[in-house]
Amino acid sequence: MEQNKKRLPLEGIKVVDLTRVLSGPFCTALLSDLGAEIIKIEPPAGDEYRHVGPFKAGESALFTLVNRNKKGAVADLKNEVDLSRVLEMARDADVFVENFKPGVADRLGVGYDAVRAINPDIVYASISGFGQTGESSQLPAYDLVVQAMSGMMGITGEPGGEPTMVGESIADLVAGLYGSWAILAALFDRHRTGQGVYLDIAMLDCLFSMMPTPVAQWMFSGKAPGRVGNRHPLSTPFGSFTAPDGRVIIAILNNRQFGALCDAMGRPEIAADPRFRSDEERTRHEPELRDLIESWLADHTVESAIKALSDARIPASPVLEMGDALIRARTGERQLLLTQCHPRLGDIPMMVQPVRASAWATSAPKIAPQLGEHNDELFG
Structure with a gap:
């Protein structure tokens, strides 16, 4: 050969x-x-x-x-x-x-x-x-x-x-x-x-x-995890959020990314809020944080939100229907x-x-x- x-x-x-x-x-x-x-x-x-x-x-x-x-x-x-x-x-x-x-x-x-x-x-x-x-x-x-x-x-x-x-x-x-x-x-x-x-x-x-994530949740606490929908069980904000014309995925894993998200939303003061200072606290107060994010998204389309988040180097994406994913797989x-x-x-x-x-x-x-x-x- x-x-x-x-x-x-x-x-x-x-x-x-x-x-x-x-x-x-x-x-x-x-x-x-x-x-x-x-x-x-x-x-x-x-x-x-x-x-x-x-x-x-x-x-x-x-x-x-x-x-x-x-x-x-x-x-x-x-x-x-x-x-x-x-x-x-x-x-x-x-x-x-x-x-x-x-x-x-x-x-x-x-x-x-x-x-x-x-x-x-x-x-x-x-x-x-x-x-x-x-x-x-x-x-x-x-x-x-x-x-x-x-x-x-x-x-x-x-x-x-x-x-x-x-x-x-x-x-x-x-x-x-x-x-x-x-x-x-x-x-x-x-x-x-x-x-x-x-x-x-x-x-x-x-x-x-x-399934290492649910095992990790149980490993030290002895408590089996349950269902959390379209969000991460341990990190917040990490999931699917509502915009007027669809859904936006936002995936935040650390305080630096969260600070960048707050800046992108024009709300830098949120990063200093005691409810949101750590990943653990953000997860504990997920409903309140979700309301803040979706209030910001209410003035955006999915496309404009993704652009703003991507410009801030925040992991984000639209939720594609399978038809769109198939087109990308075939032509990408x-x-x-x-x-x-x-x-x-x-x-x-x-x-x-x-x-x-x-x-x-x-x-x-x-x-x-x-x-x-x-x-x-x-x-x-």
Whole structure:
């Protein structure tokens, strides 16, 4: 390879992917973005996400997004011939990923022991809702269930209102992200030690680990936090504020920023008010401070308020609707969506991995496979 030619860091890594729906496919999609060869094995009926809309020309948008860059084959693991084909494929693989309900992979003959018997160096990852062991391991693991059990719903929503789910399948996605991270760490460890490893990745564990703020609130006080709406539970003013034509996000973390905010509002004396002299005091008197800020915003549009705050180097932003965020993702300099030419759908926007690296190649993702598209190539 030429010295200056850009590369993909996982080129040459082979992954056998027996996952479906979201957590597992998202995990392997992230690996595929970095150049790994992903061989997606589906049952004859296909991944459930093939049958979940929205659809266009019979193609699922969700399936297309999270199964980019993969090769696809169909195998009935209850059929001895198909099972032997999958195990043979695992013989020279680097990684094996499954997200069956705990115990199912073993019963089907593709559990860790079966795969390790033919490939002792394999990195084997199992993604499940609640882990491979314990009293909750056999519970159904839908994202909403995990959000509810993690406590995340309990701290999301308005004070006194109902617990609220995050507006995306965050438990699935976080488990997939942690899964890809753990697989990369395991590959690095294998390079040093020559040993494979088994990875037990639980959606609940992963989602809980994403909540250091409520843990910090509880850690010294012993009191579990509740819902605080669209503001930060520990810092003030840090949240969403009302302007005549929309909402403005203001994020203040220290006294210097607060002083700059008071100056920008034309009210420098507020910074010396005993109620607002520290972050702790500002949080204690949040309603009074909110009234002062929204009185200032009453004479501004969202645009003019953002300009005044930005000129004062205060972290601030509008609250974008998803349509506006999608336009920015597609047309912005960071190129979070790239155009892919689909043989049946034409040009479609596709998500890409967001990390930029000086020596890594970036290209439009390849289309998700048709059901069994690569059977001949992979099984001969």
